[in-house]
Amino acid sequence: MRCTDCGDPGLGGCGVQQGAYNLEIAALPDGSGTDLYAGAINIYKCRITTPTSPGTCSFLNLTHVYGCLSIANVHPDQHHLAGMIASGKQLMYFANDGGVYRALDGYTGLLSGTCGVPNQFDDLNGTLGSMTQFVSFSMHPTDANTILGGTQDNGSPATGTATTSTSWANVLGGDAGFNAISPTVTTDWFTANPDLPPNSLNINYCGSGIACTNNAFQPVVTSAQVGSDDGAFYFPYILDPQASSQLIVGTCRVWRGGPATSSAGTYTALSNNFDTRIGGSGGICSGSEVNLVRSLAAGGPKDGNGFSKVIYAGTDASGAGTNPPGGHVFVTTNAGASVMVDRTGTINPGEFPVSSIAIDPSDTTGQTAYVTIMGFHVGHVFKTTNAGLTWTDFSGNLSDAPADAVVVDGSAGLVYVGTDVGVFMSRTNAANWTEVGGAGGKYIWG
Secondary structure, eight states: OOOSOOSSGGGTTOTTTTTTTSOEEEEEEOSSOEEEEEESSSEEEEEESOTTOGGGOOOEESOOTTTOSSSOOOOSOEEEEEEEEETTEEEEEEEETTEEEEESOHHHHOOOOSTTSOOOOEEOOTTSOOOOEEEEEEEOSSOTTOEEEEEESSOEEEESOTTTOOOOEEEEOSOOOOEEEOSSSTTOEEEEOOOOSSSOOEEEEESSGGGOOGGGOEEEEEGGGGTTOBOOTTOOEEEETTEEEEEEEESSSEEEEEOTTOTTOEEEESSOOHHHHTTOOOSSOBSOOTTOEEEEEEEEEEOTTSOEEEEEEEEOOOOTTOSSOOOOEEEESSTTTSOOEEOOTTSOTTOOOEEEEEEOTTSTTSOOEEEEEOSSSSOOEEEESSTTSSOEEOOTTOOSSOEEEEEEETTTTEEEEEETTEEEEEETTSOOOEETTSSSSOOOOO
16 A cells, blocks of 8 residues: 555655554455455555556545544544445444444445545444543642543543533544643643654643633644754643743753743743763754653742742653663752752662652642652652652552652642552651552552
């Protein structure tokens, strides 16, 4: 199959560039010819009437997943195709990253390759149950009913009735990653699409809260505003907790700027390229660095602009032996005036990803924080009270499993950690972990 231009902007979804991940074919001969279906990012179809000259087969793009919605609302990334001819009709099923779709008759219903001329696909996912991988979600600061989510391949679901209904609306389609709801202007919602280099970093904004729609979201941060950087596939960003008008964005360095709600926002690097600082090379972040930012936290005292002075960043990793080594913690206690410095010390000898960082809000200096480390047979939670100058292994009796997330309830003196085997809590004064929601008592894996 040769397809270098499928009629969509930027050639998105054209050809078989994800062939190792999603490429399927199905052939349905009917005596007078064969309908050949190819499933890649899009679904393609052609009619072969001369088997000895297959080059005459001209493929139609039946879905245009990144070009238009008016031809078909079929999810991208096809993994299996199946069909049969019965009673003179061509029944087809398509399985992809978003579920299962059907065409009752490919002869009469799958004829268009043109946006605006619809094909007859049926969405069969209404009663299949959850098939969605959540990447993140954000809660309204005062309304427990309002949640904004980000999912792999299935858009940005949201609800305004979380405590009374299981229904969700999709406020933004396509792939989604991290998201945020402003704590001060709660109708200000932010979403992000995965970063697919080059120059594809993108954060979107809508000011309508639960009433946000696809057309209402507009990009407010792009690679061009952060030094032409790209970051991780799901690159992290947060609203500065001291000034929600400011976004803090992680690539292979840390940026802060705003106004967060404007595409005219300006951003300043708060760090150097983290790979370069520990032995790598390069200035602009390509998105392929070992030390892409994976986790962010901000707080402490305010600077003269009202922004957080203390910022932590944890980086990704590929395991021990990479050059440069990954899995580092960088810190600044005077953001904007001094660059971030490496405060990893000896807490991560296995060079696992630093998955999450949380500042203890009960310490107004911002220097008390917790980090979580992914991996086995290592310390999983570490605590600092001096912005990373020294660390205490806070793993205690925690299960030996990768630790993925941490949050601190400063007013109650509690720290919570999410791991591959459950959620655990401890008092902040000493590590003594208890499973949250378990059968009671301590949950210990040796």
